[in-house]
Amino acid sequence: MTSATALRSRHLLGIADLDPSEIELVLETALAMKEIGTRPIKKVPTLRGRTIINLFFEPSTRTRMSFELAEKRLSADTLGMTTTGSSVSKGETLADTARTLEAMAPDMIVMRHGASGAPHQLSRICRASIINAGDGMHEHPTQALLDALTMLERKRRLAGLQVAIIGDLVHSRVLRSNVLLLTRMGAAVRACGPATLVPPGLDRLGVRVTTSIDEALDGADVVMMLRVQHERMSGLFLPSVREYFTFFGLTPARLERAAPDVIVMHPGPMNRGVEIDSEVADGPWSVILDQVANGVAVRMAVLYLLAGGEAEA
Amino acid sequence: MAVVMDADRMARTLMRIAHEILERHRGADGLALVGIRARGVPIAARLAAHLRDLAGADVPTGALDITLYRDDLMRHAVGPQPVIRRTEIPFSIDDRLILLVDDVLYTGRTIRAALDALIDFGRPRAIQLVVLVDRGHRELPIRADYVGRNIPTSRQQSVQVRLREIDGRDEVEVEG
Numbered sequence: 001m002t003s004a005t006a007l008r009s010r011h012l013l014g015i016a017d018l019d020p021s022e023i024e025l026v027l028e029t030a031l032a033m034k035e036i037g038t039r040p041i042k043k044v045p046t047l048r049g050r051t052i053i054n055l056f057f058e059p060s061t062r063t064r065m066s067f068e069l070a071e072k073r074l075s076a077d078t079l080g081m082t083t084t085g086s087s088v089s090k091g092e093t094l095a096d097t098a099r100t101l102e103a104m105a106p107d108m109i110v111m112r113h114g115a116s117g118a119p120h121q122l123s124r125i126c127r128a129s130i131i132n133a134g135d136g137m138h139e140h141p142t143q144a145l146l147d148a149l150t151m152l153e154r155k156r157r158l159a160g161l162q163v164a165i166i167g168d169l170v171h172s173r174v175l176r177s178n179v180l181l182l183t184r185m186g187a188a189v190r191a192c193g194p195a196t197l198v199p200p201g202l203d204r205l206g207v208r209v210t211t212s213i214d215e216a217l218d219g220a221d222v223v224m225m226l227r228v229q230h231e232r233m234s235g236l237f238l239p240s241v242r243e244y245f246t247f248f249g250l251t252p253a254r255l256e257r258a259a260p261d262v263i264v265m266h267p268g269p270m271n272r273g274v275e276i277d278s279e280v281a282d283g284p285w286s287v288i289l290d291q292v293a294n295g296v297a298v299r300m301a302v303l304y305l306l307a308g309g310e311a312e313a
Numbered sequence: 314m315a316v317v318m319d320a321d322r323m324a325r326t327l328m329r330i331a332h333e334i335l336e337r338h339r340g341a342d343g344l345a346l347v348g349i350r351a352r353g354v355p356i357a358a359r360l361a362a363h364l365r366d367l368a369g370a371d372v373p374t375g376a377l378d379i380t381l382y383r384d385d386l387m388r389h390a391v392g393p394q395p396v397i398r399r400t401e402i403p404f405s406i407d408d409r410l411i412l413l414v415d416d417v418l419y420t421g422r423t424i425r426a427a428l429d430a431l432i433d434f435g436r437p438r439a440i441q442l443v444v445l446v447d448r449g450h451r452e453l454p455i456r457a458d459y460v461g462r463n464i465p466t467s468r469q470q471s472v473q474v475r476l477r478e479i480d481g482r483d484e485v486e487v488e489g
Contacts, residue, residue: 005393005396028397029396031399032397032398033397036400039434040435301397304394304397308394
């Protein structure tokens with residue numbers, strides 16, 4: 001049973017602001033929201049008349065579409081802004097963009113930005129509830145929540161799970177949010193990546209850090225692969241794609257070290273043959289498409305819970 | 314603080330409603346029960362058990378959470394949102410006669426929300442309303458088809474239905 005019946009903040013800026021009972025509340029609400037996606041009419045009138053602006057300063061397909069679908073399933077009015085073709089490409093500052101949007105009186109703003117802390121700045125300017133859809137190398141809270149929902153559905157628990165997170169650790173906001181969430185909920189996290197892509201101080205977050213994928217996989221209940229961005233393949237961080245796959249690519253043979261009922265996750269978009277073998281991505285272990293479906297439910301839950309305002313102290 | 318229905322009377326009331334349902338529909342064919350969360354759900358389950366005993370029919374039974382359809386949900390700019398529970402209707406409601414079940418009928422706003430929710434699941438042949446208690450004070454043109462008991466109340470009073478599945482005992486109490 002959950003003890004929290006509301007979120008304390010009216011923004012969702014990061015997992016860092018959520019306590020375990022709030023995380024449970026979001027996940028419980030998301031489980032209830034999932035059912036709406038199975039109905040003949042996949043829409044409820046809950047956020048009728050609410051305006052939500054989707055502000056994406058970085059390219060995003062699945063997160064933006066997932067938020068948009070969640071907003072539409074709750075009957076909110078949505079409008080989107082991407083950087084190309086907007087005043088941002090004409091040199092407007094974030095603060096000025098925020099003030100302009102504020103004048104349109106939206107109820108919520110979903111924002112992705114390349115700079116860590118950008119949603120926090122927005123939350124100080126705008127009266128709207130701000131939802132962080134990924135800021136720089138900082139946090140991506142709804143991704144961690146949908147990952148947790150997927151683990152919870154498959155494993156029936158989070159506490160005590162052995163979770164291996166493998167790949168580009170230093171550039172990953174998905175890693176940071178997942179580590180915060182999983183350690184808070186009592187799961188044990190191992191992180192693995194090439195030494196050039198391990199951020200200093202990661203072990204202080206309660207994570208076991210290793211550069212050996214076999215060690216990371218040993219007995220793991222959940223394996224989460226992180227995307228390796230091609231732009232990092234310039235030789236500064238990694239010598240070549242082939243070398244990366246040799247040492248850190250997830251193959252069926254490697255996966256034999258993990259628990260027999262291991263599940264494999266990936267936040268997408270995948271680089272087949274770089275961090276993950278196609279046989280794994282399409283294999284029985286893969287819950288990657290569950291993650292996509294759960295993303296909509298988690299975002300519906302967050303929108304619903306934030307629409308009510310702050311919990312009374 | 315008066316108990317207006319004890320466990321024994323509640324049992325007889327629900328049995329009577331089950332009989333009325335079978336009489337009116339000449340059997341249980343094409344019926345389905347949908348309980349409104351929270352306390353409509355165990356009442357629907359008990360009616361389903363009675364219909365099985367009386368007519369040998371397994372009437373499909375579901376649970377409906379109407380929170381997302383409430384008309385007062387977004388009226389308070391600041392305040393915690395009600396917790397959402399799962400809706401489970403594991404059968405098609407198309408062309409069935411749906412018996413919508415709740416514990417107390419009061420303003421009718423919950424039933425309005427439930428009707429909107431149900432219609433998103435399909436097009437039933439008809440919807441009828443079953444309530445354990447009708448306490449009056451309707452704010453919408455809604456009435457029940459099967460009523461366990463009419464209890465005159467004032468708006469200041471509250472009617473507490475307690476069920477063993479949720480509260481550990483069966484009774485209806487009028488407070489205040």
